[in-house]
Every structure is written in C-alpha cells, then in structure tokens.
Amino acid sequence: MEDLATNALPYDFGHLDDLMEKAGIDVLLATSKHNVQYLMGGYRFIFFSAMDAIGHSRYLPIVAYVKGAPRKTAYVANKMEGMEHANRPFWTPHFFPVAWGTRDAMAQAIKHLKAEGPASPRIGIEPGFLPLDAARDLEAAYSNAPLIDACGVLERLRAVKSPKELAMLKDASERISASMQATVRWAREGSTKKEIIDRLRAEESSRGLQFEYCLLTLGASHNRASSDQAWAAGEVLSIDSGGNLDGYIGDICRMGVLGEPDTELEDLLAEIETVQQAAFSKIAAGAKAGDLIEAGEAELAKQPNATCTDFFAHGMGVITHEAPFVMTNHPVAYEGIDRDEPLKAGMVLSVETTMLHPTRGFIKLEDTLAVTRSGYELYGGEGRGWNRGGR
Structure with a gap:
C-alpha cells in the first residue's frame, strides 16, 4: 500500500480486515471524531474540534472502508476541509468535501458505497455516534443489509499503540x-x-x-x-x-x-x-x-x-x-x-x-x-x- 501514502497510519489494514471478518462486517462507516481521526492517521478538522453543531444540523465526518480494499476508502468531509486537503493531502483515495450536515454527509457515503461496495453489505457503524436522521437514511438505502455495532472492532484496532x-x-x-x-x-x-x-x-x-x-x-x-x-x-x-x-x-x-x-x-x-x-x-x-x-x-x-x-x-x-x-x-x-x-x-x-x-x-x-x-x-x-x- 505504499502508493497510498499510508506509512504514517497507526494501524495495519490486514489487522482491520481480520477484526471486521470476525465481527461479520463487510463495510465500516466510522462517524465519531476520535475514530475518524485515528483512521485518517491523526487528522482532525480544527473548525469542529470543540463543537459539532452548525446551522440546522451538525458536523458528521465519515470514513468508509471496504474490507480487503483499502483503495476504495473514502473520507466524506465538510466543504471547508478541501482547503485542509490542499495543504496536506489525505491518504484516502476518495475524498468528498461536500457536507454541511448529517444527511448530506450520509448521502455521499451511501453514493460511494453503492459504487464501490458489495451489493448487500453487512455495515459496521458506531451506534452512539450516528445521528438518527443519518441512520434512517442508511437503513432506507440498504433495507436488506444489517447494521452491526463496530465499536469493538475499532477499540481492538486502537488497543496497541504505535x-x-x-x-x-x-x-x-x-x-x-x-x-x-x-x-x-x-x-x-x-x-x-x-x-x-x-x-x-x-x-x-x-x-x-x-x-x-x-x-x-x-x-x-x-x-x-x-x-x-x-x-x-x-x-x-x-x-x-x-x-x-x-x-x-x-x-x-x-x-x-x-x-x-x-x-x-x-x-x-x-x-x-x-x-x-x-x-x-x-x-x-x-x-x-x-x-x-x-x-x-x-x-x-x-x-x-x-x-x-x-x-x-x-x-x-x-x-x-x-x-x-x-x-x-x-x-x-x-x-x-x-x-x-x-x-x-x-x-x-x-x-x-x-x-x-x-x-x-x-x-x-x-x-x-x-x-x-x-x-x-x-x-x-x-x-x-x-x-x-x-x-
């Protein structure tokens, strides 16, 4: 994965894939700021570092990872994060600085998964960090796909520090x-x-x-x-x-x-x-x-x-x-x-x-x-x- 510029990541894709396989997860959607930061290799958007709310909604960063396919990884971001990427490009092959709220962020994540993921994926989510409106949209888009608690996968991934x-x-x-x-x-x-x-x-x-x-x-x-x-x-x-x-x-x-x-x-x-x-x-x-x-x-x-x-x-x-x-x-x-x-x-x-x-x-x-x-x-x-x- 050298061409993905992942040398600085604190985790190994093979380890993540193994954890997902054991948990019965095909696609991971990380939505907590701490796990997004971890998966992104330490990046956190400073504008929303201390708060989430803006307008009628809130900031919802999403990292979408398809098991066994790191090159399909996407980062769905706030529109202003395009400037961050211009200064220090993110490792994720797909980058979508399109969102201002929860539903437009999830809409982009769904669009990406429809294009790059399996047809009926078992989707790993962070239940405590996925807003209700975004969760409902995800369920509607994948009505026959189970949503699985992936918190344990991410906890195990972070357990041993680099x-x-x-x-x-x-x-x-x-x-x-x-x-x-x-x-x-x-x-x-x-x-x-x-x-x-x-x-x-x-x-x-x-x-x-x-x-x-x-x-x-x-x-x-x-x-x-x-x-x-x-x-x-x-x-x-x-x-x-x-x-x-x-x-x-x-x-x-x-x-x-x-x-x-x-x-x-x-x-x-x-x-x-x-x-x-x-x-x-x-x-x-x-x-x-x-x-x-x-x-x-x-x-x-x-x-x-x-x-x-x-x-x-x-x-x-x-x-x-x-x-x-x-x-x-x-x-x-x-x-x-x-x-x-x-x-x-x-x-x-x-x-x-x-x-x-x-x-x-x-x-x-x-x-x-x-x-x-x-x-x-x-x-x-x-x-x-x-x-x-x-x-």
Missing part, C-alpha cells in the same frame, strides 16, 4: 505534569479554585495542549467542581486534568499542599503510593490484565484508610477510557472484558488510587503507564510527592 502514538502520549503526560507543577507553585493563600483552574488552562495551552478539563479539590472538601472556594494555609490541593496533544490524551493527578506536609499527610500519600506500586509491579507484556487489579486491591485492603480509599485502572489513548478494559463498572459503566486477557506491549494504562479522607480531604495519584515487554514505562512521573504551593 511508537509514534506512544511518543505522543508520553509527551502529553509530561506537558500536563509540568503544567500542574507550575500551577501549584503559582497558587497561594486566597487563590480560588476557579483561578487555579484558569491558571492550569493557561499553563497547558502555553505548552501546546488543548485543555480538556480540571477536577480540583481544596482542603477537606471532596467537591471537585470549580468554585470560589479559596486555598488556605496547611490545606491540601488535588489537581486532576486531561489535556489533548494532537488527538492523544494525557491524564494524571497530582497533590499539592500550602506550606509543608505534616506527618499525617506524608503517611496518607504513602498509603496511596504503596497501592500504586503494587499494581505497577504486575504490569508487563504477557501478564494477565486482572493481575494488576488484584495486586492493587490486595494492597489497598492492608492500608489503615482502606475503607475510604478506592483503586481503579483503565486503558487510555485517543479517549480516556479505551481498551484494555480491565474493570467492570468501576466507576465508568462498561464491562471489564479484558481482565482475563494478557497485556500486550504498546498498550497504555491509567492507574489511580483515590482517598476521600474525612478530615484531610481528597488525596489521589493517577499515573499513565505504557506496557513494555519487560514491564512498563511511567509517563509524566514528576511531581508524584507533595508539591508546595506559593513558591
């Missing part, structure tokens, strides 16, 4: 870590949660990240929403943020204190760290995904504050919760279908331990780790102890 993807995730994590440390140093007595979040947004933006969210606590409160609550001397700060670097998510949590941590605070964070390290020790290619969960939970059960502490792990990459899925409904409602499966080199995990202490507040570490053949690599690991505010 070296380029791993570098992006590492870079994103390091930039968030640096942003957090700078923000905690800047914050001082009287700084409000809103002001601290705004400062983190500025720090992440200055480092080339697209700010996504910040969950922040001060003092004994467990409320992580933005407010006018002010930081007081001796209080803890928990700062949990996600930042996007060219489509890849960095997501970590770090702790701060206004002043010097007392012995109790040192002990509480040490409890969190002990649980984290127990889970880390079970991460390596070939290890069962559930082993890290069992190790974290077993270590947590030994801790003095186990009754107010929770342990969790999940896969991450293009989105904050993706394959491998290692826990069930904890706290996000999905099945831990990969708990009994071996980890693979190139998978990326988020491991987090959270304490809701009744008097000292919200104490948490969240870390990003890449699975390697011999163990793991910790991304953005700086500042995992107590970061001092007002410096």
Whole structure:
C-alpha cells in the first residue's frame, strides 16, 4: 500500500480486515471524531474540534472502508476541509468535501458505497455516534443489509499503540505534569479554585495542549467542581486534568499542599503510593490484565484508610477510557472484558488510587503507564510527592 501514502497510519489494514471478518462486517462507516481521526492517521478538522453543531444540523465526518480494499476508502468531509486537503493531502483515495450536515454527509457515503461496495453489505457503524436522521437514511438505502455495532472492532484496532502514538502520549503526560507543577507553585493563600483552574488552562495551552478539563479539590472538601472556594494555609490541593496533544490524551493527578506536609499527610500519600506500586509491579507484556487489579486491591485492603480509599485502572489513548478494559463498572459503566486477557506491549494504562479522607480531604495519584515487554514505562512521573504551593 505504499502508493497510498499510508506509512504514517497507526494501524495495519490486514489487522482491520481480520477484526471486521470476525465481527461479520463487510463495510465500516466510522462517524465519531476520535475514530475518524485515528483512521485518517491523526487528522482532525480544527473548525469542529470543540463543537459539532452548525446551522440546522451538525458536523458528521465519515470514513468508509471496504474490507480487503483499502483503495476504495473514502473520507466524506465538510466543504471547508478541501482547503485542509490542499495543504496536506489525505491518504484516502476518495475524498468528498461536500457536507454541511448529517444527511448530506450520509448521502455521499451511501453514493460511494453503492459504487464501490458489495451489493448487500453487512455495515459496521458506531451506534452512539450516528445521528438518527443519518441512520434512517442508511437503513432506507440498504433495507436488506444489517447494521452491526463496530465499536469493538475499532477499540481492538486502537488497543496497541504505535511508537509514534506512544511518543505522543508520553509527551502529553509530561506537558500536563509540568503544567500542574507550575500551577501549584503559582497558587497561594486566597487563590480560588476557579483561578487555579484558569491558571492550569493557561499553563497547558502555553505548552501546546488543548485543555480538556480540571477536577480540583481544596482542603477537606471532596467537591471537585470549580468554585470560589479559596486555598488556605496547611490545606491540601488535588489537581486532576486531561489535556489533548494532537488527538492523544494525557491524564494524571497530582497533590499539592500550602506550606509543608505534616506527618499525617506524608503517611496518607504513602498509603496511596504503596497501592500504586503494587499494581505497577504486575504490569508487563504477557501478564494477565486482572493481575494488576488484584495486586492493587490486595494492597489497598492492608492500608489503615482502606475503607475510604478506592483503586481503579483503565486503558487510555485517543479517549480516556479505551481498551484494555480491565474493570467492570468501576466507576465508568462498561464491562471489564479484558481482565482475563494478557497485556500486550504498546498498550497504555491509567492507574489511580483515590482517598476521600474525612478530615484531610481528597488525596489521589493517577499515573499513565505504557506496557513494555519487560514491564512498563511511567509517563509524566514528576511531581508524584507533595508539591508546595506559593513558591
């Protein structure tokens, strides 16, 4: 496929074809921004990066892929994306910058499939990311063709990251870590949660990240929403943020204190760290995904504050919760279908331990780790102890 200029793609067509075959899918229609970005090799249209609605409808990018025939792949785009293509041509052999809404985008995708696809294809879709009007048009055009949930196919395709993807995730994590440390140093007595979040947004933006969210606590409160609550001397700060670097998510949590941590605070964070390290020790290619969960939970059960502490792990990459899925409904409602499966080199995990202490507040570490053949690599690991505010 060298003539298709696909060297930069993070996936292999043969792997995609195998996944589609196992799922009983002949044609794939990807319509979520994250999977379109992935299939396009990292491209996302900046005009609709933060929102979808326009006029009476919304932006609906579509990648249409016919199993076993990459040269038939089409990208159905917004009309303005023709300018993007002129500057940096897309790899897809067919490009249709024709749409302003959902129905005209789907009409073009249907037209392309009628010309290039099988007569009665089994069509893979993303049900949660396909608007009702577009879905109805697709069903009407292929009344005898089943629509099949393809989310699992795309999750498996994204599960193992390429070296380029791993570098992006590492870079994103390091930039968030640096942003957090700078923000905690800047914050001082009287700084409000809103002001601290705004400062983190500025720090992440200055480092080339697209700010996504910040969950922040001060003092004994467990409320992580933005407010006018002010930081007081001796209080803890928990700062949990996600930042996007060219489509890849960095997501970590770090702790701060206004002043010097007392012995109790040192002990509480040490409890969190002990649980984290127990889970880390079970991460390596070939290890069962559930082993890290069992190790974290077993270590947590030994801790003095186990009754107010929770342990969790999940896969991450293009989105904050993706394959491998290692826990069930904890706290996000999905099945831990990969708990009994071996980890693979190139998978990326988020491991987090959270304490809701009744008097000292919200104490948490969240870390990003890449699975390697011999163990793991910790991304953005700086500042995992107590970061001092007002410096």
